[in-house]
Amino acid sequence: MRRHRALAPGALPVHPAGDAGRASPGFSGWLPQCPPMPAAADLRTSLQETIGRAVVGQQPVIDGLLLAVLTGGHVLLEGVPGTAKTLMARCLAAAMDARFTRVQFTPDLLPSDIIGTSVYRPDSGSFEFRPGPIFTDTLLADEINRAPAKTQAALLEAMEERQVTSDGQRRPLGRRFLVVATQNPVEYEGTYPLPEAQLDRFFLKLEVPIPPGSAEAEMLRRFDHGFDPHDLAAAGIAPVVTEASLDAARSEIAAITVSDAIVAYIGQIVAATRTSPDLALGASPRGAIALLLGGKAMAALRGRDFVAPEDVKDICIPALRHRLIRRPEAEIQGIGEASAVERAVNRVPIPR
Numbered sequence: 059m060r061r062h063r064a065l066a067p068g069a070l071p072v073h074p075a076g077d078a079g080r081a082s083p084g085f086s087g088w089l090p091q092c093p094p095m096p097a098a099a100d101l102r103t104s105l106q107e108t109i110g111r112a113v114v115g116q117q118p119v120i121d122g123l124l125l126a127v128l129t130g131g132h133v134l135l136e137g138v139p140g141t142a143k144t145l146m147a148r149c150l151a152a153a154m155d156a157r158f159t160r161v162q163f164t165p166d167l168l169p170s171d172i173i174g175t176s177v178y179r180p181d182s183g184s185f186e187f188r189p190g191p192i193f194t195d196t197l198l199a200d201e202i203n204r205a206p207a208k209t210q211a212a213l214l215e216a217m218e219e220r221q222v223t224s225d226g227q228r229r230p231l232g233r234r235f236l237v238v239a240t241q242n243p244v245e246y247e248g249t250y251p252l253p254e255a256q257l258d259r260f261f262l263k264l265e266v267p268i269p270p271g272s273a274e275a276e277m278l279r280r281f282d283h284g285f286d287p288h289d290l291a292a293a294g295i296a297p298v299v300t301e302a303s304l305d306a307a308r309s310e311i312a313a314i315t316v317s318d319a320i321v322a323y324i325g326q327i328v329a330a331t332r333t334s335p336d337l338a339l340g341a342s343p344r345g346a347i348a349l350l351l352g353g354k355a356m357a358a359l360r361g362r363d364f365v366a367p368e369d370v371k372d373i374c375i376p377a378l379r380h381r382l383i384r385r386p387e388a389e390i391q392g393i394g395e396a397s398a399v400e401r402a403v404n405r406v407p408i409p410r
Contacts, residue, residue: 097309111295114273132217138242155300163199213256336401357369
């Protein structure tokens with residue numbers, strides 16, 4: 059059975075090119091000053107500046123959300139209550155001028171409460187489909203692990219194919235559809251662990267830590283000066299990302315060069331997770347795709363037109379940690395998700 063462990067105290071920085079030998083358990087929110095590739099780098103700068111008007115710190119999580127937007131993936135945020143998970147999702151949608159919907163997952167939530175349902179209209183003698191909250195651009199699935207598997211499964215088709223099927227009819231969700239799901243890592247009463255098939259559809263799993271003292275003090279100052287998290291417009295959160303700029307950034311990332319050595323490196327990493335003595339289940343082929351796409355996005359944000367080994371290595375933990383099942387003896391020894399991935403990755407020689 060999967061168990062959630064307590065949050066790690068922090069993450070190592072995303073190191074600049076040429077420092078490939080360092081372990082990288084996650085994002086730090088810092089990227090080296092390289093000559094930028096305009097579309098992707100400018101988009102990151104705009105989002106960081108805009109979201110920073112409402113959210114203090116949490117750059118690693120904001121970077122992870124950006125990577126998901128750039129690659130068309132979905133994100134699972136894990137953190138204790140009160141760490142701005144919902145606020146970050148709302149700010150992201152507002153900065154992208156995207157529709158935003160929040161669904162509070164509860165044990166009595168039904169699939170039709172998410173997808174929608176057909177309602178009979180006596181005046182026309184026909185059924186009319188009334189879309190549910192999933193028909194949006196950014197869907198916040200709040201405390202997703204509080205709903206049973208049947209309701210969680212309502213998201214599977216949407217996350218994979220960006221469509222839902224109702225009454226035998228396929229209904230598209232749009233190219234910008236993004237699921238940001240949250241879960242509490244320290245409360246288990248009345249929760250349903252996400253099945254592996256559900257977890258595998260998340261591009262990244264990001265830990266949202268409690269902010270350090272300086273960031274928390276700045277947050278308190280903002281509230282003392284009248285900041286209202288429910289009024290994002292007053293905080294200066296305005297659209298800064300257009301469909302055109304997002305398409306340009308995605309096209310830029312698609313053009314990033316991936317050498318045969320990097321492809322082999324990705325294959326060796328996922329193979330190492332499948333043979334790791336710490337793991338009962340290794341990464342899936344979808345995990346390998348996540349490393350490839352994430353590596354290309356990291357390269358673009360670092361101002362390169364090719365993927366380097368550190369781009370792949372830096373994305374390994376957030377891209378793979380939720381796709382693995384640890385052996386009971388590894389859990390007993392205190393080997394967490396991040397450590398299990400790191401140990402497997404360090405077994406793979408870095409291409410030169």
